[in-house]
Amino acid sequence: MTVRADDYISPDLVKVTTPQYRPGSIGFKPRLGVYEYSVSWEGITAASCAVTIEKKHDTFVVNAAARTYSGIDLFYKLRYEALGTISSQDFTSINLTINHQENSRHKNIQLDFSPQGDSITSVRSKGLSDPEKKVLSFAPNNLTLDPIGAAFLARSLDWHIGETKHFDVFNGKSRYFISLSAVERTIIDYKGEQRPVLVITPQVRNLTTTKPRAKLREAFIYVSDDEQREVLRIVSSVFIGSVTTELESFTPAQESPPLIEYVHATDEASARAQMR
Numbered sequence: 001m002t003v004r005a006d007d008y009i010s011p012d013l014v015k016v017t018t019p020q021y022r023p024g025s026i027g028f029k030p031r032l033g034v035y036e037y038s039v040s041w042e043g044i045t046a047a048s049c050a051v052t053i054e055k056k057h058d059t060f061v062v063n064a065a066a067r068t069y070s071g072i073d074l075f076y077k078l079r080y081e082a083l084g085t086i087s088s089q090d091f092t093s094i095n096l097t098i099n100h101q102e103n104s105r106h107k108n109i110q111l112d113f114s115p116q117g118d119s120i121t122s123v124r125s126k127g128l129s130d131p132e133k134k135v136l137s138f139a140p141n142n143l144t145l146d147p148i149g150a151a152f153l154a155r156s157l158d159w160h161i162g163e164t165k166h167f168d169v170f171n172g173k174s175r176y177f178i179s180l181s182a183v184e185r186t187i188i189d190y191k192g193e194q195r196p197v198l199v200i201t202p203q204v205r206n207l208t209t210t211k212p213r214a215k216l217r218e219a220f221i222y223v224s225d226d227e228q229r230e231v232l233r234i235v236s237s238v239f240i241g242s243v244t245t246e247l248e249s250f251t252p253a254q255e256s257p258p259l260i261e262y263v264h265a266t267d268e269a270s271a272r273a274q275m276r
Contacts (some may be wrong), residue, residue: 011138011174011175016142018167024156025158026227030152034050034052034254035230035249036048038248040244041238042239047066048067051065055088060087060091061085066080067080067081076103079099082148084148086152094113095110096109096111098206108130111172117139121136136253144169154180155223156229162182162183164182165180180202181203185199185225186199195224207209219234219237221234
């Protein structure tokens with residue numbers, strides 16, 4: 001492999017093989033609407049996240065946004081938004097746009113997947129006006145998904161306790177080998193309600209760097225054990241303490257109002273009857 005001075009390996013040089021998963025038998029039905037999450041560190045609320053899911057023809061359009069609160073901005077400021085389109089049939093990726101601002105650093109990513117799945121193109125920049133955009137196009141040797149497509153596909157699968165599933169994920173710069181393991185089925189107290197959940201623990205390996213693998217920290221994802229597979233809670237270890245992300249509310253998408261049929265009455269008595 002040709003390695004740059006910054007230890008970056010071009011994604012087209014990475015060869016990885018993962019199973020070609022297809023949606024399972026649970027009848028996965030993601031709810032359309034807005035999911036609101038809170039993010040807290042050691043009990044201190046630090047950020048908010050919102051995930052909006054829409055259905056357009058044979059695709060899902062997903063908007064994920066996160067931001068730190070004003071008090072936290074004094075020490076660490078994050079503004080993040082990702083807008084992705086995936087197939088509603090098999091959750092393969094179509095396109096993804098990321099706008100990421102972390103303190104004074106700003107980056108944009110535009111990611112496009114060919115309909116046949118035989119090529120992926122990404123354009124990276126340090127802002128909308130950056131004249132030095134980095135363009136990368138490659139033909140993956142494997143089913144490669146963006147983070148949104150991988151999350152939806154994983155939620156749609158049948159899971160047995162003790163099994164691990166593997167995904168090849170590309171975020172516009174790096175390719176990751178993500179392993180998800182089902183560790184238990186249990187019942188948690190979620191906002192005063194007993195909810196059956198599937199507990200998933202992830203492991204992530206960056207395949208586009210030669211740097212030593214960072215020490216793995218634990219994370220547990222609590223997913224509702226039903227056909228909606230909603231992410232209710234994520235608990236992850238950090239350098240000091242732990243971070244908890246929890247679903248605070250869900251607002252269903254507004255349905256189109258029923259059509260009103262106007263009937264022309266022939267006389268005043270008929271008009272009053274129709275109004276009743």
